[in-house]
Amino acid sequence: MRRVRFLVCFGVGFICAEAAPLAGQLPLGSRSGRGQTVTPAYEGWYPNADGTLSISFGYMNRNFEEIIDIPLGADNMIEPSQFQGAQPTHFAPRRHFGVFVVKVPADFGNEKVYWTLKVQGETFRVPGHLNVDWKIDALKGEAGSGNTPPVLKFEADGAEGAGPAGAWGQTLTAKAGAAFSVTVWARDDGVGGGNVRAGNSSAAPVDLTWFKHQGPGDVEFGEATSTVPSSGGQATTPVMFSEPGDYILRVRANDASGVASAGHAQCCWTNGFVRVTVTP
Numbered sequence: 001m002r003r004v005r006f007l008v009c010f011g012v013g014f015i016c017a018e019a020a021p022l023a024g025q026l027p028l029g030s031r032s033g034r035g036q037t038v039t040p041a042y043e044g045w046y047p048n049a050d051g052t053l054s055i056s057f058g059y060m061n062r063n064f065e066e067i068i069d070i071p072l073g074a075d076n077m078i079e080p081s082q083f084q085g086a087q088p089t090h091f092a093p094r095r096h097f098g099v100f101v102v103k104v105p106a107d108f109g110n111e112k113v114y115w116t117l118k119v120q121g122e123t124f125r126v127p128g129h130l131n132v133d134w135k136i137d138a139l140k141g142e143a144g145s146g147n148t149p150p151v152l153k154f155e156a157d158g159a160e161g162a163g164p165a166g167a168w169g170q171t172l173t174a175k176a177g178a179a180f181s182v183t184v185w186a187r188d189d190g191v192g193g194g195n196v197r198a199g200n201s202s203a204a205p206v207d208l209t210w211f212k213h214q215g216p217g218d219v220e221f222g223e224a225t226s227t228v229p230s231s232g233g234q235a236t237t238p239v240m241f242s243e244p245g246d247y248i249l250r251v252r253a254n255d256a257s258g259v260a261s262a263g264h265a266q267c268c269w270t271n272g273f274v275r276v277t278v279t280p
Contacts, residue, residue: 036062038070038091040115040126043098044136048165054101055113055128056138056164061091068119072214075118078102083113088250089214098138098164099250100213100271102128138163138267150188150206150253152272156234158185166271174278176217176244184208184272187232188255203230204256210237213273215247230255241278249274 043056061068068091070076078084083102102113113128139148139162153160154169161167174180190203205227212219222238241247251272 033065034063035066035120037120037122037124038062038068038117039124040117041095041097042115042126042128042134043164044134044138045128045130046136046138046163048103048139051106052103053106053108053130054103054138054163054165055130056098056101056136057087057115057126057128058095058097058099059088059091059117060095061093063093065093067092070117070119071216077116079114079116087115090212092211098269098271101165103165104130136267146189147191147255147257147268148189149268149270150186150255152251152253152270153185154183154272154274156185161272162270163267164269164271166273169272169274171275171277174239174241174276176241176278176280178240180239180241180276181222181236182239182249182274182276183234183236184251184253185232185234186228186253186270188230188253190230191255205229206233207254208235208237209252209254210239211250211252213248213250215241215276215278216245217241217243217247217278219247219249239276241276244278244280247276247278249276 038059038061041058041060043058045053045055047053069089070091071089072085072087076087076089078087086100086102088099104113108130110130114125115128116123116125149162151160151162152167154167158169159167172182186206186208188203188206208226208228210221210224220240224237226235226237228235239249253270253272255268257268
């Protein structure tokens with residue numbers, strides 16, 4: 001029987017540790033390339049312009065080398081079940097902040113959203129909630145700086161998104177083993193990382209990084225990282241899929257402040273997601 005480990009979190013935006021620590025499974029993990037676990041992390045919540053609320057989750061893959069895949073289902077699930085499906089199934093090494101959100105209605109109240117991962121014979125479960133102490137400023141900017149996250153879209157005249165919830169593009173179609181590309185548009189306010197005002201001509205560019213979020217096969221990005229000017233621009237990235245199936249790609253846009261310095265506010269980066277149906 002697998003043991004369930006509820007996670008105890010210390011401070012908003014920090015990695016959650018098992019309530020009953022296991023040898024070799026400390027929050028930052030031993031420096032091992034392989035064989036360690038992946039644990040979900042609750043990052044906090046924030047209000048959206050449409051009145052809904054976003055509950056943000058990330059994860060910690062304690063391995064320094066091993067990528068772990070956990071398909072959607074009993075080993076990788078969100079509860080209640082109506083919120084299932086946005087979480088990653090592909091876990092890159094180390095800590096990844098604000099990878100996806102679960103949007104809940106304004107009257108969600110004291111209810112909770114649980115993310116469960118089962119890996120290496122252990123079960124890890126973390127609750128997402130709307131406790132006021134976990135409210136974050138993911139869209140309004142870092143306290144005192146006015147810095148807000150970059151804005152993304154997947155069409156020149158498409159809908160824009162910002163913050164961990166980000167933007168979703170229309171479903172694309174590709175062929176396994178064939179050349180394919182995906183384009184994203186990004187812009188930023190130019191604040192942060194030493195830029196003292198929006199519109200600064202010397203403002204740092206927006207950094208774009210692509211990840212496989214879900215899918216049955218390998219995904220190879222011809223250019224996994226790129227940049228666009230803070231004033232706005234587009235970047236096209238070659239992609240190749242090893243086998244047919246349904247995939248979700250994620251692009252993360254970082255402004256000059258960078259994801260590592262985001263701290264409790266979960267600011268300032270933006271996720272973009274695009275579904276790709278890959279045929280034989």
